[in-house]
Amino acid sequence: MSQTDNNSYLSQHKPSSEFENRKAYLDHELTIMAPKRWALNLPYRDYRIEIEDLVPALAATIGKIVMVAAVAGAFAGPLGLSDAFVVENTRFEMLIAAIFFVILFSGLFNPAANLAGTHGPMIPLIPLIVASGGHPLALGLLVGLFGLILSVSKGGSKLMALTSDGVRGGLLIYLGAIGLLSQIKNLTGWATGIDMGYVGFIVILCTIIMYALLARLEMRWLSIPLGSGIAFIIAFALGAPFEFVTEPGIPPLSPTYWWGETTGWKMGLPDLNAFISVAPFAVLAVAMWSPDVMGQRVFQELNYPRHTDKVLMNVDDTMGVSAVRQAVGSALGGGNLASSWGTYIIPAAIAKRPIPGGAILTGIFCIIAALWGYPMDLAVWPPVLSVALIVGVFMPLLEAGMQMTRSTTSSQSAGIVVFASAFVNPVFGWSMTMLLDNLGLIGDKERGKKLRQMDRWVIPGITFVVLLGIMAAVGMLPGIPAFIPH
Numbered sequence: 232m233s234q235t236d237n238n239s240y241l242s243q244h245k246p247s248s249e250f251e252n253r254k255a256y257l258d259h260e261l262t263i264m265a266p267k268r269w270a271l272n273l274p275y276r277d278y279r280i281e282i283e284d285l286v287p288a289l290a291a292t293i294g295k296i297v298m299v300a301a302v303a304g305a306f307a308g309p310l311g312l313s314d315a316f317v318v319e320n321t322r323f324e325m326l327i328a329a330i331f332f333v334i335l336f337s338g339l340f341n342p343a344a345n346l347a348g349t350h351g352p353m354i355p356l357i358p359l360i361v362a363s364g365g366h367p368l369a370l371g372l373l374v375g376l377f378g379l380i381l382s383v384s385k386g387g388s389k390l391m392a393l394t395s396d397g398v399r400g401g402l403l404i405y406l407g408a409i410g411l412l413s414q415i416k417n418l419t420g421w422a423t424g425i426d427m428g429y430v431g432f433i434v435i436l437c438t439i440i441m442y443a444l445l446a447r448l449e450m451r452w453l454s455i456p457l458g459s460g461i462a463f464i465i466a467f468a469l470g471a472p473f474e475f476v477t478e479p480g481i482p483p484l485s486p487t488y489w490w491g492e493t494t495g496w497k498m499g500l501p502d503l504n505a506f507i508s509v510a511p512f513a514v515l516a517v518a519m520w521s522p523d524v525m526g527q528r529v530f531q532e533l534n535y536p537r538h539t540d541k542v543l544m545n546v547d548d549t550m551g552v553s554a555v556r557q558a559v560g561s562a563l564g565g566g567n568l569a570s571s572w573g574t575y576i577i578p579a580a581i582a583k584r585p586i587p588g589g590a591i592l593t594g595i596f597c598i599i600a601a602l603w604g605y606p607m608d609l610a611v612w613p614p615v616l617s618v619a620l621i622v623g624v625f626m627p628l629l630e631a632g633m634q635m636t637r638s639t640t641s642s643q644s645a646g647i648v649v650f651a652s653a654f655v656n657p658v659f660g661w662s663m664t665m666l667l668d669n670l671g672l673i674g675d676k677e678r679g680k681k682l683r684q685m686d687r688w689v690i691p692g693i694t695f696v697v698l699l700g701i702m703a704a705v706g707m708l709p710g711i712p713a714f715i716p717h
Contacts, residue, residue: 239265240277254449257283257583258536264585265541266342268548272587278342280588283452287579288592290455290623291346292600294574295593296610297620298349299324303566305357306367310496318607320489323482324565325601332556334594342587343541344548345527347556348572352523352657353516359705359713365509366501368490371561373506373513374568378554381517381547388546390521390665390694391528393686397641397674398664401648402657403526403632410625414617421613422471430469434462434614442622452582454622462618463609473612477604489564496564511701515658516568518698520550522661524571529631530580542585544576578623644674655708662698666691 243263247256260279266272274280303317303324328347337346360370381387415435422431438458445451467473489495528544535543549571557569579589600606609615636645644664652660664673669691671679679687699708706713 239263244279254583257281261535261539261542261583261585264342264539266585266587268341268343268545270340272339272342274588274591278585278587280591281584283582283584284579284589284592286452286456286582287575287584287589288596290578290619291348291572291575291589291593292596292606293455293459293610293616293619294572294624295325295328295348295597296321296600296607297616298351298574299567300607300611301351301354302349302357302568305354306361306566309358309361310498312497316495318477319482320495320564320566321607322480322601322604323484323489323563324560324567325597326482326484327560327563327565328556328567329594329597329601331559332552333590333597336552336556338587338590338594341545341548341552342585342590343543343545344552345524345544345576345586346572346590346593347549347553347569348575350516350519350523350568350570351573352519353512353568356512356515356705356707360509360512363508363512363705364505365512366498366505367496367566368498368561369501369505370509370513370516371557371565371568373510374516375554375558375561377513377517378520378550378557378569381520382551382554383547385547387521387524387550389690391525391546393669393682393691394522394525394661394665395641395644395668395674395678396635397638397644398648398661398668399525399529400632400635400641401645401664402522402652402661403529403628403635404645405632405649405652405657405660406526407625407627407629407632411621411629414621414625418613418617421617425472427469427471430466430471430614433469434465434618437461437465438618438622442626451622451627452578454626455578455619458618458622459615462614463612466612466614471614473608475605475608477607479602479604481602483564486562486564496566511704515698515701515705516570517554518662518694518701519658520553520570521546522657523573524549526628526631527571527573527576527580529635530577530627533631533634534580534583544571544586574620574624577627581627640675644668647673655702658698659702659707662691662695666695 240263250256264278300321303320307317332347337344419431422428441458442454445454490500492499524546531543553569560567636642648660648664651663668674669679669687702708703711704714
């Protein structure tokens, strides 16, 4: 049956009662879906919304609140803006993402494009961007422009094809391990700070036991809501302080308010110098998309059954949606930096769910959280936040990386990625190891011999040199002062 036939999904769909178990039903759903790119896809005509979609939607909403608030806060500190500004801008960004992009794009018009989320690795660089004279609107518009160029040229999928399993696996191991350690440190630090160190110990211990049992029962897709709930109950029952402070309301919606001289960001519109100062950071942000998207798509490949390529995340479309979302969101007044939404796609893949059903629910949850206000306080409470990220993102990253590095050659490449990433950062580690791997100097030597010259060293070499120059310019190489004054 043709994939362009509007009735192909409906004609092949069967109720779950006809299958031996739930897993068989979900696998069948993935094999019969035929999402249309840049055309209308409707719930229950082209896909279904299942109970399992609630889990990634909840995880994505928690992650969205946390990450957008972190980006807005990173800008607000150096600019002298208040915590109230951070809350209002976060709520505004969640409405933009939910209404215009999560539901419209990933839910209806391109279910092969992952949701446009937040670019976490750029958060540590934001103070440097501000100190360099950067303007959030200038940065957002350039990230949108460069990202759209990468998407249209299909550069993202090309770089993904040139990255071996060993390099991808190493990236996942590094990101998973670093994230896991950072969240454990954050949680124990919070507990110690309120003179209740035992709360952190008990929450983490219960999380380990819960995760192990869910893995044994093959129900890890429940880890985020169950883990977050357990963390909240334990911490609250042990007396950890918590209160709701964000009241229901609607944030300012006018771009003129956000980009005014005395309102919102209190910066006015950017001038030419603002665009020049943020250009290297914008290039770096877009360059980080490729390893980010690669790591996320791996979870679909590992958890989906065979013959489901049509429902895997389309790398170039995901980057295109992220680019448009970035430009539009910044123009309207938001401070978010966009990237592929990891806290959505990772639990969705583990739950064996395609993108669109959970995308619809994520959009609804984000709208409710933004307008209601109170869920935002719950999502950013340290026990809930840290446990959600540990079990929903970083542990799965670590496990997937280990699965991809079982052979001697892939483990060799993975080790170099981890080494180089720890030395500088994951962008440096990925680009350098991709070059060495494709040249046949490490990893599978036969793989390099089969590649064209363009794929073997020209594209990887140019990628590494350009990124190395940009990182040197903004002061990201150890021991080398930044070329850009700030």
